[in-house]
Amino acid sequence: MLFNSFEFLIFLPTVFLLYWFVFKSLKWQNFFIVVVSYIFYGWWDWRFLILIAFTTIYSFFSGLYIEKYTDNKKRSRWICASSIIINLLILGIFKYYNFFKENLELLFQAFGIQLDWVTLDILLPVGISFYTFQALSYTIDIYRKKLDPTHDIVAFFAFISFFPQLVAGPIERATNLLPQFYKSRQFDYTKAVDGLRQILWGLFKKMVVADNCALYVNRVFADYTACDGPTLFFGALFFTFQIYGDFSGYSDIAIGTARLFGFSLMRNFNFPYFSRDIAEFWRRWHISLTTWFRDYIYIPLGGSREGKWKSVRNTFIIFLVSGFWHGANWTFITWGAYHATLFLPLLLSGENRKYLGIVAEGKYFPSLKESCQMILTFLLVVFGWIIFRADNVGDAWHYIYNMIATWQWALPEIHKKAALGIVILLCVEWFQREKQHGLQITGNGLLRFRLIRWALYIILICLIIHISGMQADFIYFQF
C-alpha cells in the first residue's frame, strides 16, 4: 500500500480510530499494530509476509538464546553470528544473487571458464533491506548487552513490522523503538497535530516535487544521448530533488503517521542540501542508515582511532557497503566510492566535523562564503546522483561526458510544475531549517492565527491535488 494512494487514505483514519477507541489496552494495541502492519505489507504481495515473519521469529528467539547463554560467550557469539548470517543470507538471495552470479560468470569467463549457474527470477520483497537491518540491530545490541531481549513476542512483531516505517525506514534501533511498545501510550494532541503537518509536508514533497521531477528525469535519462548539456544538467538536478522529495517525503509521512499512534521515530533527514561540505551532507542524509553503518560497521572496525590507513580503509568500507545496500548494481558501489573519495580529504585533514551546527543560524540569508560552500557541495552531490541514477556505470560516464561536451549557455525546456515544486520546497525548508520538518509550526508570527494556518494547509492540499505528477512508487521501496 502506498502512502500516496486512495487505499491509504481509507486505511489510516480507520486504523487510527480503531486503535484509540476499540483497542485501548496496550496488549491489544500492539496486537492490532501487528495485524494492520501485515495487511499494509501484504497489500503488495502476501507471500512476502512469510519472509518477514521468519526474520522476526528467528531474531526473537536468537535474542532469547543469547540471553540464555550469556555466560557462555562462545555459544552466544555463535547464536548472534547465525542470526546475522541467516538474515544476510535471505537478503543476499533475494537482492544480490543474480548480481553475484552475473559478475562471477564474467570473472570466470575472463579465465576461459564457463560457469552455467541458474538465473533465478526473484521478485525483490519491498523494504527487505530496511526490516533486515532493524532485526540485525536488535540481535547485535543484545549480544553487546546494550539491550535486554524482549519476552513479549507481540511487541517484537510490532517492532519489526510497524507499518509507518516498515518499507522505507527510518531504520529504527531496538533501543529506541522497542521500549515504546512496552509503555502504555497516551494520545497527545500537540504531537498528533504536528504529525499531521509532517504527513502533509511529506505528501507535498512526494507528489508535487518528486513525482513531477520524475516525469522530466525519466525522459532525460532514457534518451540522454539525444539531449544537450543543459538538458542533461537539469535532468541530474531534477533527479537530485526527486530522490530527496521521494525519500524524505516518505520519512516525513512515516514519522508523522507514527506520531498519530503515540510513537516517536528517529529523524531521517535534516535538510541535507543546505550542507557546507560532504561530511555535513552525510550527517544530514538518510541519518538512520548512516548511523547504523557507523555503529555496527565503522566503529567495530576501529573507526578513525587506529591510524590513518585504517581510517581510510574503514571509510571506504562503509561507503561501499552503503552504496551496495542500495542495490545490486555497480552504479551504487561506484556512487559509494565517489562519496568516499570526497569524504576522505575532510577526514584526513580532521575537518570532517567542522560544521556541526545549522548553516546561517539565526539569520535570514547565508554569507557569501556559506553560499559558495553550499553550492559547491550541492553540485558534487548532483554529480553523484548521476552515477546513482544511471542504468550502468558506462551510461553514467557517457551522461557526464555528454553533459560537458555538448554544453551551451542556454536554458533548456524544463518541467514547470517540477520547477515550481522545487522553488517552494527550497524556500520553505530554508526558513524552517532550524526545525524538525518543513511544516513544524511553533506559533510565532502570522501562523499563530488558526485561519492563516488552515489557509496554508488548504493551499498545500490544493497544490497536491492540482499539480501532483503521476502516481509512482517510492524509489526507496526497491532498496
Added chain:
Amino acid sequence: MKKFLIRILLFWGIFIGIYSIFIIRFIYLSNKVSFEIEPNKNILVLGDSQGQFCISDTIIGNTYNLCRWGEGYLPNYLKLKRVLNSPNQIDTLLLIFTPLKTDKNADKTDFSPETVNHTLGKYYPFFSKEEFKLFSFPYFMQGVLRSVTYTDISFQSFGSSGMLYGNHIETVIEKQNKKTPDKTFYGNKVELKYLNKILSLCADHNIQVILFSPPMYQADKFYDTSNFYKIYHKEYSHIPFCDMTEINFPDSCMADINHLNIHGARRISHEIKEIGLQNFVRKYPPSRQSIFTFPSATSQ
C-alpha cells in the same frame, strides 16, 4: 482526543465545503454551455486530433468541426448527445475512424492516467450512470478534484478545427522508436461500444454517418491496419467509409505520422468544398475489400 477529532472534522468540513462550491460551479457552468450549432451547418465532424487538424470548417462552410485532440468515442458520444439535444440542422456526421480507433489498446484514450486531466475531468458533468460505472472511484475522484481548475468552459473548449505547421515526421518516428512501450493493456471494448452508441444515436435522429480516415504516413508500418479493416468489414461495412489511410499523400502535407499540417488540411478541405462531401466519399472507397471471414473483432 475529542478536541483533535472535532478540529479535524471542522477542517475537512471547511475544505470539502469550499471545494464542493467550486465543483458545483464547474458542473453548473459545464451544463450551461450551449451546444447549439448555426443553422447553415449541416455536417458535424467528430473525432480526435486527426479530424481536428484535417477538416477546416472555415473552408467548408456547411460543416462544424467539434473534434478535439486525445478524445475517444466516449467523449464524442457525450458531445453528440448535447448537440442533438440543442437546436441544430445537422443531417450528416463525419466521424473519424482510423486504425488508432480500432487498435487493440484503443481504450487507453479513455483510461490512461494522462487522460484524467483532459477527458474525465472535463466530461464527468455529462456522464450518465453507465459512464460513471466505467471508472474506478479513486480514478474518478482525481478527475473531479482536478476539474475545478478548468477556466475555459466555453463551447469552443469542447473542440474546434485547428492547423498544425511544419513537418516533423522524422522526429516523431525517432521518438516513437525510443519510447518505452506502455505495458498496461486497456483493450478496445469501450471505444467500440461507444462507436456503436454514436451510430445508434445518429440512426435515432436520422443522421447519416460517414466514417472518415484521414491520410497517414505509412499506416501499415506504424499501425495494425489489418485489424482495422477486419473490424470495418465485419461490423461497419454498411456505413459509407471515406478511406484515405493508405492514400499516397505527399510528405510535405503531413505534420507527423498521423496528422496533416496546414497544407494537407487545406488541400483536403478545399477538395471537399469543390466536389462535395458525397463525391469525396465516393472518390476514396475503403482501400482494402473484404476477402476473409473474420472470427472476432474486439478484444479486451
